[in-house]
């Protein structure tokens with residue numbers, strides 16, 4: 001079975017997403033072979049003797065929803081995305097998260113501005129300029145109030161934690177995300193689907209591109225048995241009925 005040789009070259013590589021965001025794979029644990037090993041521990045059968053058999057086992061596990069062996073592949077990502085994307089992302093509970101603090105760190109004036117091509121054609125440049133100006137104004141007030149507390153050590157933290165509320169959800173945040181491949185499949189299935197918001201889809205697509213390189217056989221099996229059967233767009237349309 002071919003492995004993900006060279007996938008560690010992905011570690012630390014920054015994949016730009018949206019205008020200022022990114023996805024970075026910090027490190028990962030496991031491989032296609034580890035999934036097969038984990039599944040075979042019950043019978044004691046050796047892995048690596050027959051590559052075709054190993055690959056077939058991955059496809060069998062996926063088809064028959066034997067999800068636990070896929071939990072032995074773990075990814076750790078650093079993500080930078082707008083707050084509204086992070087809010088959708090963190091609904092995925094089967095993962096570990098650590099996010100930057102707005103109490104201990106001052107937010108930079110860094111917010112998401114969509115490309116004109118990514119908003120409906122009824123909106124023009126002037127509309128986007130207005131959007132941008134308002135977000136900038138929010139930061140001006142935030143910064144002025146946070147700065148006002150700067151000479152007072154006992155009030156600085158409180159100022160940051162209260163006045164962060166001024167910043168819209170287009171502002172960028174950063175977090176660490178550690179997730180196993182089973183949960184990652186659920187994330188990719190739901191967030192690459194046509195029903196997911198375009199912005200989080202850009203992140204999910206970047207994540208899927210990385211996962212494909214790290215565990216190529218698991219990813220191929222996921223594509224065949226999970227992705228081809230569902231589209232979160234269908235789920236969304238179903239909910240609206």
Ligand SMILES: Cc1cc2nc3c(=O)[nH]c(=O)nc-3n(C[C@H](O)[C@H](O)[C@H](O)COP(=O)(O)OP(=O)(O)OC[C@H]3O[C@@H](n4cnc5c(N)ncnc54)[C@H](O)[C@@H]3O)c2cc1C
Pocket residue numbers: 091092093094095183186190191195196197232236
């Ligand atoms: C297109 C789209 C639109 C959405 N719209 C909305 C919306 O309008 N409002 C809204 O609130 N949310 C919305 N969501 C979020 C959605 O409801 C889920 O919270 C989110 O997708 C995370 O999915 P999950 O629970 O499967 O993932 P995880 O939380 O990572 O859970 C993974 C799996 O673990 C199991 N699991 C986890 N926790 C439990 C539990 N407590 N009990 C039983 N099993 C559990 C389930 O099998 C679950 O699928 C939307 C999501 C999508 C993709």
